[in-house]
Amino acid sequence: MANYIVGDIQGCLDELKVLLSQIQFDDKNDTLWFAGDLVARGPNSLETLRFVRSLGNAAKVCLGNHDLHLLAVSLGVHKAKTKDKTLPILDADDKDELLDWLRSQPLLLEHDEFVVCHAGIAPQWNLNQARDCAHEVESQLKGDNWRELIKNMYSNHPDYWQSDLQGIERWRYIINAFTRMRFCHPDGRLDMGCKLPPEDVNQNEFIPWFALPSRIPLSKTVLFGHWAALGGHISQAVIGLDTGCVWGGSLTLIRWEDKQLYSQPALNQ
Numbered sequence: 001m002a003n004y005i006v007g008d009i010q011g012c013l014d015e016l017k018v019l020l021s022q023i024q025f026d027d028k029n030d031t032l033w034f035a036g037d038l039v040a041r042g043p044n045s046l047e048t049l050r051f052v053r054s055l056g057n058a059a060k061v062c063l064g065n066h067d068l069h070l071l072a073v074s075l076g077v078h079k080a081k082t083k084d085k086t087l088p089i090l091d092a093d094d095k096d097e098l099l100d101w102l103r104s105q106p107l108l109l110e111h112d113e114f115v116v117c118h119a120g121i122a123p124q125w126n127l128n129q130a131r132d133c134a135h136e137v138e139s140q141l142k143g144d145n146w147r148e149l150i151k152n153m154y155s156n157h158p159d160y161w162q163s164d165l166q167g168i169e170r171w172r173y174i175i176n177a178f179t180r181m182r183f184c185h186p187d188g189r190l191d192m193g194c195k196l197p198p199e200d201v202n203q204n205e206f207i208p209w210f211a212l213p214s215r216i217p218l219s220k221t222v223l224f225g226h227w228a229a230l231g232g233h234i235s236q237a238v239i240g241l242d243t244g245c246v247w248g249g250s251l252t253l254i255r256w257e258d259k260q261l262y263s264q265p266a267l268n269q
Contacts (some may be wrong), residue, residue, distance in 0.1 A: 007241030011042025035225035036064025036118030100170035108134035
């Protein structure tokens with residue numbers, strides 16, 4: 001039995017299947033953990049949703065910003081962009097089943113030794129706080145008022161965590177931290193604009209969320225995606241797995257038990 005964690009798929013299903021063949025993935029014994037963004041700008045978002053859902057209990061999925069955006073598009077909050085290549089999902093006969101399944105996925109996945117989320121864990125949170133915050137939003141997404149949450153999640157503010165935040169502002173911060181965060185300012189405020197590699201920014205202005213000196217250390221390794229410009233990042237505390245397959249890079253997964261990395265270069269898209 002092995003645990004494999006994979007970075008952003010974004011509709012790059014062919015590359016995923018090559019990797020699964022390479023590792024001889026056994027859906028009866030192994031578990032495949034997805035770090036969010038199943039859909040978006042790759043060629044096979046509809047097929048990716050169907051495939052991952054078909055894996056049943058062998059797949060564990062957390063939500064990414066593109067997954068949440070798909071829900072917003074389905075509600076008419078935003079128009080689908082041609083470059084996102086998600087229109088086939090909205091025209092599919094099984095659209096409602098797929099979107100309901102997607103909406104039921106968590107923001108944070110947890111193993112005895114690691115956690116998986118899309119962008120990261122806010123530096124002001126310990127693991128219990130992260131767990132509780134994720135559950136708050138997950139309950140909203142599964143509840144009757146999920147449409148209001150999706151309609152009002154688009155903003156970069158508040159950009160600093162305060163435990164007394166309430167309602168949509170609280171949930172928006174939680175969503176942004178789990179699905180959109182890359183850099184923080186030195187005082188811990190989130191920056192949502194910069195997507196560059198850390199070496200290309202002024203360290204007095206922008207600090208990767210996982211490198212913030214005031215970050216609360218966690219008892220488990222955090223595995224995440226979202227940040228293709230990192231090119232993969234491996235340390236004892238955090239492992240970034242987005243290596244930009246959808247941008248012509250590669251799709252990367254790691255086998256947790258021995259930390260073996262597997263990578264598949266992007267195929268013709």
